[in-house]
Amino acid sequence: METNFQRTESRIKPLLTEAVKSMIIIVDSREQAPWTNYFKAQTRVETLPTGDYSIAGLTDKITIERKSLPDLISSLTRDRDRFVNELIRMQSFDEAYVIVEADYSEMAKGHYRSDANPNSMIESVVALSHRYCPFYFCGHAGMAARFAESLLTRYLRDRCHEIEMVVLAAGGAT
Numbered sequence: 001m002e003t004n005f006q007r008t009e010s011r012i013k014p015l016l017t018e019a020v021k022s023m024i025i026i027v028d029s030r031e032q033a034p035w036t037n038y039f040k041a042q043t044r045v046e047t048l049p050t051g052d053y054s055i056a057g058l059t060d061k062i063t064i065e066r067k068s069l070p071d072l073i074s075s076l077t078r079d080r081d082r083f084v085n086e087l088i089r090m091q092s093f094d095e096a097y098v099i100v101e102a103d104y105s106e107m108a109k110g111h112y113r114s115d116a117n118p119n120s121m122i123e124s125v126v127a128l129s130h131r132y133c134p135f136y137f138c139g140h141a142g143m144a145a146r147f148a149e150s151l152l153t154r155y156l157r158d159r160c161h162e163i164e165m166v167v168l169a170a171g172g173a174t
């Protein structure tokens, strides 16, 4: 006779595959120009206490902070304290990322309005990404959104894989 675990084993994989396929991306309600149209996944607007993008059901586990180049420059200069506080809050997540909607070369060449020194900006990005979480420069909004969706999907797929392993291991014990 089939045990409960064997039944669960055969059902768990399609369920988890479905969970990844039907992932809903949460978009923070304060996002000014959200990436919504670039995502393949469905989205839902909610107010996120930290960060701009996450996964429905896992909003306290993974967070992505979106920065345009002007946002990034002000976050590294006059709004630095506020930004560092956010990076500190992001430490309580399993995974946290800062995604910049610009090329690294735009920042390094000082292609922004502020008179902030590009070398100081580079040093700041190095220091903060070393201390807190990765910063990815993804060119423009469309590419940044694709990168973000990929990070979110991979995170969810990894968690589903863990659940599958737990179920399989438990099944093996009967």
Ligand SMILES: [Ca+2]
Binding pocket: 052, 065, 066, 067
């Ligand atoms: Ca932001």
